[in-house]
Amino acid sequence: MIKKMILEAKNIRPSxxxxxxxGIFNPAVIRCGKETIMLARVAESxxxxxxxxxxxxxxxxxxxxxxxxxxxxxxAYDYSDKRLxxxxxxxxxxxxxxxxxxxxxxxEHFVFDESGIILPGGIYERFGIEDPRITKIGSxxxxxxxxxxxxxxxxxxxxxxxFRHFRRLGNILHSDNKDxxxxxxxxxxKYLALHRPSTSEFGKLDIxxxxxxxxxxxxxxxxxxxxxxxxxxCSRVGxxxxxxxTAKGWLVVYHSADAANRYHLTAMLLDKNDPNIVLMxxxxxxxEPTETYEKKGFVDQVVFTCGLVADADQLxxxxxxxxxxxxxxxxxxxxxxDNMEAIGA
Amino acid sequence: MIKKMILEAKNIRPSxxxxxxxGIFNPAVIRCGKETIMLARVAESxxxxxxxxxxxxxxxxxxxxxxxxxxxxxxAYDYSDKRLxxxxxxxxxxxxxxxxxxxxxxxEHFVFDESGIILPGGIYERFGIEDPRITKIGSxxxxxxxxxxxxxxxxxxxxxxxFRHFRRLGNILHSDNKDxxxxxxxxxxKYLALHRPSTSEFGKLDIxxxxxxxxxxxxxxxxxxxxxxxxxxCSRVGxxxxxxxTAKGWLVVYHSADAANRYHLTAMLLDKNDPNIVLMxxxxxxxEPTETYEKKGFVDQVVFTCGLVADADQLxxxxxxxxxxxxxxxxxxxxxxDNMEAIGA
Numbered sequence: 001m002i003k004k005m006i007l008e009a010k011n012i013r014p015s016x017x018x019x020x021x022x023g024i025f026n027p028a029v030i031r032c033g034k035e036t037i038m039l040a041r042v043a044e045s046x047x048x049x050x051x052x053x054x055x056x057x058x059x060x061x062x063x064x065x066x067x068x069x070x071x072x073x074x075x076a077y078d079y080s081d082k083r084l085x086x087x088x089x090x091x092x093x094x095x096x097x098x099x100x101x102x103x104x105x106x107x108e109h110f111v112f113d114e115s116g117i118i119l120p121g122g123i124y125e126r127f128g129i130e131d132p133r134i135t136k137i138g139s140x141x142x143x144x145x146x147x148x149x150x151x152x153x154x155x156x157x158x159x160x161x162x163f164r165h166f167r168r169l170g171n172i173l174h175s176d177n178k179d180x181x182x183x184x185x186x187x188x189x190k191y192l193a194l195h196r197p198s199t200s201e202f203g204k205l206d207i208x209x210x211x212x213x214x215x216x217x218x219x220x221x222x223x224x225x226x227x228x229x230x231x232x233x234c235s236r237v238g239x240x241x242x243x244x245x246t247a248k249g250w251l252v253v254y255h256s257a258d259a260a261n262r263y264h265l266t267a268m269l270l271d272k273n274d275p276n277i278v279l280m281x282x283x284x285x286x287x288e289p290t291e292t293y294e295k296k297g298f299v300d301q302v303v304f305t306c307g308l309v310a311d312a313d314q315l316x317x318x319x320x321x322x323x324x325x326x327x328x329x330x331x332x333x334x335x336x337x338d339n340m341e342a343i344g345a
Numbered sequence: 346m347i348k349k350m351i352l353e354a355k356n357i358r359p360s361x362x363x364x365x366x367x368g369i370f371n372p373a374v375i376r377c378g379k380e381t382i383m384l385a386r387v388a389e390s391x392x393x394x395x396x397x398x399x400x401x402x403x404x405x406x407x408x409x410x411x412x413x414x415x416x417x418x419x420x421a422y423d424y425s426d427k428r429l430x431x432x433x434x435x436x437x438x439x440x441x442x443x444x445x446x447x448x449x450x451x452x453e454h455f456v457f458d459e460s461g462i463i464l465p466g467g468i469y470e471r472f473g474i475e476d477p478r479i480t481k482i483g484s485x486x487x488x489x490x491x492x493x494x495x496x497x498x499x500x501x502x503x504x505x506x507x508f509r510h511f512r513r514l515g516n517i518l519h520s521d522n523k524d525x526x527x528x529x530x531x532x533x534x535k536y537l538a539l540h541r542p543s544t545s546e547f548g549k550l551d552i553x554x555x556x557x558x559x560x561x562x563x564x565x566x567x568x569x570x571x572x573x574x575x576x577x578x579c580s581r582v583g584x585x586x587x588x589x590x591t592a593k594g595w596l597v598v599y600h601s602a603d604a605a606n607r608y609h610l611t612a613m614l615l616d617k618n619d620p621n622i623v624l625m626x627x628x629x630x631x632x633e634p635t636e637t638y639e640k641k642g643f644v645d646q647v648v649f650t651c652g653l654v655a656d657a658d659q660l661x662x663x664x665x666x667x668x669x670x671x672x673x674x675x676x677x678x679x680x681x682x683d684n685m686e687a688i689g690a
Contacts, residue, residue, distance in 0.1 A: 152548030203497030217562035221519040
C-alpha cells in the first residue's frame, strides 16, 4: 500500500475575507472518463479578531454567511470542544463547511474550479454541508451530503450533470442521520442506500439500508451489520465510499471508530442481489492511522473515506485525515481480497 | 368539556400467564360506520416472582415472548427509572406493549375482540409496539406505530382491511422517530405525514412533515413547527390524532410536554394545500391534567392522544392518561375554534 497526503488545508484559499480554512477533508471522488472529479469538504472558521466575542459562522437563508458573536467569558458557554460551542439551549459549530469542485488528470494533483463552490444555504444547512458522496446514475451525478443546523443532522441530496449547476432535492433522510451512500444501480427494481442513523437510548451507531423507487423517497429501513463488536472493539461504523460492483458482490469500504475515537477503514462484501446480507469482511483494518499526518491534526487519529476509484488491479482510496487534510492510498485489489474472510469463518 | 375514564389497566386481562397488565393507553381510534374501532396499546410486565432476578419480557423473532433475567443486586444495572433498566451496554423496557382491537357502538363502552391481539415480533419490535394511529385510505386502514428494540425506536407501518388480518409494511421512518400520523388523502399528488425525530445534539423535539408517493417510501423531510417556546415553556411536541379535514384547513390535535414532563393537548390548523404551514394554534391548552386519574398514575401528569372522532358539533378525543388508563373527552367544536388564534396574532 502506498499512502500520500495530496491536499492540505494550509494551502487552500478561504472563500471570503475574514475567514480561514480549518480543514479540507472527507472528499467525494468519481472517475469521469480520463478525469477524476473531487467534491471536497472545506471547513472555514472566522478569523478571531475580537477580544470579547467568539465568532461563529452561520449560513443565512439568503445564502450569505453571517457571524454569530458568542461571549467568550460567559460561563453559560462551553468552549471545551474545539469543534463546538454549547450553551444550555444551543450547540454551534466553530467552523462552517462548504463543498468545492476539483479536477485531476492523474488522480493525484487536483486543480480547483474557479466557480466550483457549493455554499450552504437555508434552514437545514445553517451550520454547513459536509461529507459528500457522488453516485452516477444514468447521466446524472447524485450527491448525498450531511446538512447540519438547529434542525439536526439531516441527509440532503443534490443532483448535477456537469459539476457546475447543482439542484437541491430536499432532505432524503431526517435527523439525525449521516454517512448516506447510494448504490449506482437499482437492485430488485429499487434504488438502495446505506445510511447511519444516530440513536438516542436503545440503538447503536450501525449501518442501515433503505430502498427507494425514485431516489427522493426512502423506506424499508433495515439494520445491516452491527458495530463490529465481534471484530474489533468499536463504538460506531458508517458507510464510506459508494459501493462498487464486483463479480463477487458489492464491495464497500467503510469506517469504524473505537471507544477512543481512533478510526480505521475496512471493507465488506455484500450480496449482489440482497446487499443487506454481508458475505465477507476484512480480517484486519484496510487503512489505519500510521503516518504522522494521519495521527496528529485538528482531530487526531481520523481516517475517513467518502470515495474511491477502482482501476483494473488496484483501489485508490481518497480519505480525510484528522478532519484537516486529504490523503490517498493505493492498494492492490488482490490484497483487499486476501484480507477478506467469510462471515462466521 | 366532559372528561371520563373509559378503560382501566386493572380490568384488562393479560395476554398470557405470568404477565400482568401495567397499562392500557394511547389508543388509535377510528369511526367505521356506526362502530368506533379502537387499537389500544397494552403494556404488560412479567410477574416478578424471582427474589434475585428482575424479569424483562422481550419478543422473539418467532413471535413468542421470552423472559430476560437481569440480576437485581448487580450495581451494573440501573433500576432507578421504573420504565427502563439500563446497564452500560443496553437499555431494556420493564414492560412490553402489544396492540389490542376493541369495538364500541356508543363510542364509550368498548368490547375487545377475542382474537384481536397484535403481538410484537422480529428484531425491530423486540421491546414492543406502541402508540398506533389509524388512517383510512381507500378501503384500507393504515396503522403507524412505534417499534422499539435494540435497533432503536423506528416507525413501522401495517395495513388491514378488517382489523383481523394485519400486514407489516416495514420501517417507514428510521430510528429514532415516533408520533407518526399519515394524512387521510394525497395533497398535491403526494401522501403526507407528520413525524417527530429524536435529535441528539443540534435539534429539538419538533414536528416534521414528510411526503410519499406510495405510503412506504418517505422523503422531503421538513421541520414544521418549533417546540412552542413562544407559547408555553415546552421540551417537546409530537403529533397526536390523525389530521382532520375542515373547511378552514387541517385540524391537528397534538401533545406538548414541559420541562417537568407535564403533558397537555393542544391544536393547530394547517394550510389545506400546504400542511407545512401552520395558520392557527390554540391560545390555551385544549386538555390538561386536571382530574386525579390524569395527574397520578404509572407516569404522572400525562395526557397523550393517538385518535379522535369528529361529530357534527363536537370532537371526541381519546387519550392515554399517566401511561396507565384510557380517558375520553368531548369538546364542542365551537370551543376548539374559539380557542384558536392566528400565528403571529
